[in-house]
Amino acid sequence: GENVEQHPSTLSVQEGDSAVIKCTYSDSASNYFPWYKQELGKRPQLIIDIRSNVGEKKDQRIAVTLNKTAKHFSLHITETQPEDSAVYFCAALNYGGSQGNLIFGKGTKLSVKP
């Protein structure tokens, strides 16, 4: 089955700097890759996703890149702000496969220092 590795587990940046979180996946059939943000004491919420027919997707200060050959994808946050502090989870899904379940990485705790 699918296995998703996420790095780093913790990341601390200064406000205004960029942050990058990387994930690798094992199943080449996976074709949907979302990122969820979980603020302290809150539920995870989708912030951006990418499908395997696209190499990059941007939404204001966040972007996701996908390298299907290497089976890795990354979340990029530019001009970080204190409110970006949260735990971020990547996930992979075999869209259209027999199970179609998300497999999550273990999470990255991002701290943005003012």
Add this chain to the structure above:
Amino acid sequence: DADVTQTPRNRITKTGKRIMLECSQTKGHDRMYWYRQDPGLGLRLIYYSFDVKDINKGEISDGYSVSRQAQAKFSLSLESAIPNQTALYFCATSGPQRVGNEQFFGPGTRLTVL
């Protein structure tokens, strides 16, 4: 997301007790999921249901059972709770894959087994 609710929000119980966690949704989604979250381990799938008559085990189903009482309700039971089931439990829903794969999480239930 107020469309997915969980009860109770917090529960403290003793080893050996039977516990039921309930999830309700008003999103009209067919797909429902139960995850547990432990520090450093991310979100792990316990059970999932793609419709009322479809129940499937996830990654860590041992010690748990579920019931899909209706499209809108999905309950998780711990038949005989043990301390290592202490965790934060999330219910989630998603619509059909043809319209996207975003999962909408409930607010979570914090369970402590003494």
